[in-house]
Amino acid sequence: MKQKFGSSWEKFLQRRYAVRLGRRYALAAASVVLMGVIGCTQVEGNTKVYAQSSVPRSESLAQKSVLPDTKLILANTKFGFKLFEEVLKQENNKNVFISPASVAIALDMTYNGANGSTQRAMAKALELQGLSLQEINSSNAALKQLLENSDPEIQLNIANSLWANQEVKFNADFIKKNQDFYQAKVTNLNFQDPNSVSKINNWVSESTRGRINKIIERIEPDQVLFLLNAIYFKGKWTNEFDKQQTVQQPFYLTSGTQKQHPMMSQKGKYKYYENEQFQAASLPYGKDGKFSFYVFLPKKNSNLKSFYENLNAENWEKWISQFSLREGLIRLPRFKMDYEITLNTALEALGIGEAFTNQADFSQMGQNFQISEVKHKTFVEVNEEGTEAAATTSVGVTAVSATVNQQPFQMIVDRPFFCAIRDNQTGSILFMGAILDP
Incomplete structure (x- = not known):
């Protein structure tokens, strides 16, 4: 069930946004x-x-x-x-x-x-x-x-x-x-x-x-x-993907069939969050990481439809606030x-x-x-260099949790996923999408 904002939650979010506005x-x-x-x-x-x-x-x-x-x-x-x-x-x-x-x-x-x-x-x-x-x-x-x-x-x-x-x-x-x-x-x-x-x-x-x-x-x-x-x-x-690490690997479609697709790979430290339903990682742009590309990957025992049932502004802010730095590997499809x-x-x-x-x-x-x-x-x-997006008509500073005793994560984005481009200063979401078939 989707949760609606209460006045106290709105005030909390407004305070969080006010802090973000002090950054670029x-x-x-x-x-x-x-x-x-x-x-x-x-x-x-x-x-x-x-x-x-x-x-x-x-x-x-x-x-x-x-x-x-x-x-x-x-x-x-x-x-x-x-x-x-x-x-x-x-x-x-x-x-x-x-x-x-x-x-x-x-x-x-x-x-x-x-x-x-x-x-x-x-x-x-x-x-x-x-x-x-x-x-x-x-x-x-x-x-x-x-x-x-x-x-x-x-x-x-x-x-x-x-x-x-x-x-x-x-x-x-x-x-x-x-x-x-x-x-x-x-x-x-x-x-x-x-x-x-x-x-x-x-x-x-x-x-x-x-x-x-x-x-x-x-x-x-x-x-x-x-x-x-x-x-x-x-x-x-902020850290470009090495083109030599991009290889053809299977991507599993909603129908259950698979296709060979160019998959980019990278290891490093990322802002990362995981719960029983999905994995999520933030890939920053530029020197300061003022904007980021967010990837939400439902786990194999779940799917995008179940993810959407909980996708609303309140849960989004809760999830974003729980991202923390983790060592890990990300494999992401190149798409256009x-x-x-x-x-x-x-x-x-x-x-x-x-x-x-x-x-x-x-x-x-x-x-x-x-x-x-x-x-x-x-x-x-x-692609390996970054992101370009266009359209005619997307925070806060999260607490960096201790990573002691945490095993490096693996996030293999080889099935349908949700993504968003977000301004990490104000929390503005500029783009969002569902990629079922890259």
């Missing part, structure tokens, strides 16, 4: 989310061209927040695991790789336009209850600044943009908030011009270093706005994948259904708008 961190991945907003009726009037905000960075509202509110990071973690659960229902027995951070940012941008029952439903689904709009926006601005402040061996870029139909009028305050807090590039386009599609996709490709080249196929007649987020991450392992999903069904299951109907209230954005679709694309490659 790094990560490698990329993600892209697409929001299509449609008008229920034609909106009259011409819109002036919205240039990027003329407010200097030093004077921008985003600069008022120095550190992100720990409540926002906690909200994002809860939302991320809820979203992952719903995506798994759609993608039965398939590889899954999403960026909950990317989806949350894109929806937070859209949230600035919501009002009434639509706003309340989005707040509940995104776990934003108890946070004011000002707190949400300021914390997102501070988190972006903090995440992008990485070491030379880590590339992390978060980009946002709005693409508006030039024939439709949007509330100036909605546009300005997305410019000030999310540093969103705002562009007015002629949606009748076929070249508008390529202009949007070119931005996606540039923002993800060419790893994701396309997020939209066409612009439907009733679509008036696209809100996009892109995250790109590339990081080298592209992933794509439309998130409408998952988001409706989380309670945002109204936003996709003509009952939607986005009056803070303009008149008579609803969401048409939320698309998500990701790319990830894990």
Whole structure:
């Protein structure tokens, strides 16, 4: 049974996050989310061209927040695991790789336009209850600044943009908030011009270093706005795998069959945790290990389905807090994948259904708008050198337990596993996935 947060547990987590925020961190991945907003009726009037905000960075509202509110990071973690659960229902027995951070940012941008029952439903689904709009926006601005402040061996870029139909009028305050807090590039386009599609996709490709080249196929007649987020991450392992140690070995699929696959091997000291259900290890990136790749491998008497039954924000924090340094051997499959999903069904299951109907209230954005679709694309490659990830739309300092009398562990990741890329300073989960077949 999944456990829900109690107020005392939330306060405990918030204190843990506050400690983490005093450190820096790094990560490698990329993600892209697409929001299509449609008008229920034609909106009259011409819109002036919205240039990027003329407010200097030093004077921008985003600069008022120095550190992100720990409540926002906690909200994002809860939302991320809820979203992952719903995506798994759609993608039965398939590889899954999403960026909950990317989806949350894109929806937070859209949230600035919501009002009434639509706003309340989005707040509940995104776990934003108890946070004011000002707190949400300021914390997102501070988190972006903090995440992008990485070491030379880590590339992390978060980009946002709005693409508006030039024939439709949007509330100036909605546009300005997305410019000030999310540093969103705002562009007015002629949606009748076929070249508008390529202009949007070119931005996606540039923002993800060419790893994701396309997020939209066409612009439907009733679509008036696209809100996009892109995250790109590339990081080298703190200790790279020796390519000469990579050999073809069996990987056991869910069906019970096996395939030969390149398996990377390495010995050393790792932050490691084990219980009756699974083994887990943290592989750091960069010189300081500010970001890490977490691998959770169900034991042979268990499986990913049983693991998912206990996968929630509360248990995640309990597990992470119990990692300790251990000598051991890790054998990890090399893998590379592209992933794509439309998130409408998952988001409706989380309670945002109204936003996709003509009952939607986005009056803070303009008149008579609803969401048409939320698309998500990701790319990830894990090899001997490190990790590269991208998407269009993831702590604390654990006590190092004594290792006296502990035997070196062996973690042979030769069967389906769960993985995540996490910022070890704030606890933000940038990517998470289930690899059933590398």
